[in-house]
Amino acid sequence: MSDTTQPPFSILFVDDEEMSRNHFARAIRADYCVHVARSADEAIAVLSQHGAEIAVLVTDYRMPGRDGDDLLRQVAQEYPQIVRILVTAYADKDMLLQTVNTGDVFRILEKPLRTEKVREVLQLAIARYAERETRQQRLLAMDETLAFLAHELNTPLATISLFARSVETDVGEQYDPERQREIGHAARSMLNNAQYCLTLISSFWETVHKSGGQQSASEAGIREVKATRLIATLLDTYPFVASQRDWIQVDVQGDFVVRAMPNCVALVLSSLLSNALRALDGATAPALHLEVVDNPEPEIRMRDNGPGIAPEIKARLLLDPVTTYAGAGGHGMGMIFCNRIMQSFGGCLRIESMLGEGTTITMGFPNSTGRMHTTD
Known part of the structure; x- marks a missing residue:
């Protein structure tokens, strides 16, 4: 992709682990513009600047301070056009059921993230975003x-x-x-x-x-x-x-x-x-x-x-x-x-x-x- 060509959609990835953020960005930056954040509060700050261009939010569940579920609910209220995806490494059945039932999440991805699976889910999420737009x-x-x-x-x-x-x-x-x-x-x-x-x-x-x-x-x-x-x-x-x-x-x-x-x-x-x-x-x-x-x-x-x-x-x-x-x-x-x-x-x-x-x-x-x- 040339330097002058901008990907049509932006993704916001939220995870407190730097290695996870770097791995995600490398995996998809050829297809999408990627914003990263270390916490729920930092993610909201990114959205305040780039919310109009971000199509998909991908967030880890377990993070210091506010967790991913809390972030998803806030984004659902303030940026309803953004498609929301939750990432978790924990088999917390009650948490998963609660998140799905509230309608705050489009898909759930399990850690460790597999590149092909991430790309597949992002394609579906982008299609949902385009439909909403x-x-x-x-x-x-x-x-x-x-x-x-x-x-x-x-x-x-x-x-x-x-x-x-x-x-x-x-x-x-x-x-x-x-x-x-x-x-x-x-x-x-x-x-x-x-x-x-x-x-x-x-x-x-x-x-x-x-x-x-x-x-x-x-x-x-x-x-x-x-x-x-x-x-x-x-x-x-x-x-x-x-x-x-x-x-x-x-x-x-x-x-x-x-x-x-x-x-x-x-x-x-x-x-x-x-x-x-x-x-x-x-x-x-x-x-x-x-x-x-x-x-x-x-x-x-x-x-x-x-x-x-x-x-x-x-x-x-x-x-x-x-x-x-x-x-x-x-x-x-x-x-x-x-x-x-x-x-x-x-x-x-x-x-x-x-x-x-x-x-x-x-x-x-x-x-x-x-x-x-x-x-x-």
């Missing part, structure tokens, strides 16, 4: 999606409330033709926003209902759906107004499978479509192109010929809560949540826009190897 990422993505959904519902509902209060205030007044048109526009806006809310809720509920509550998070996360299918479903269910559907053209240059969280991706698509249609409102010849490509990288592009985005706004859209639709109830959080959802499974969101020339939003997806091209 994947599950955690999916839970984080779910949290982001719920927050995103709450935002997407809150924004149009806030708009409904705003217009409703305006209409209520004007009740009983004499309206000139211009004011009547304004009230009519407000009423249509309330209806359109309400329909958008209902569509999102219906789509989300239908997905959950079909799963019957029995589909695991991991199964949901790896469900495979084609990109074109997501777009077709969106166009079939979105509450278009007047001739909006006629503005849209779909160009498929190469389809691909959306392997991670297709429901989350569908929400991102719905939000981006809503933004694009809003940008095109009032355009002379509105046009929105949805492009699906799989080469050189899997991407979905949404390109409109709207007014474009000012450079100072564009630079902040994915980072700060900025919006050009504050008067219509916008909070500027939609693009941030969309970006976070894409990043949660290794994707990205890119924005290209010039004033007077329209905007292109690109959803970039990991390719089959899990890597993706992220340059603008």
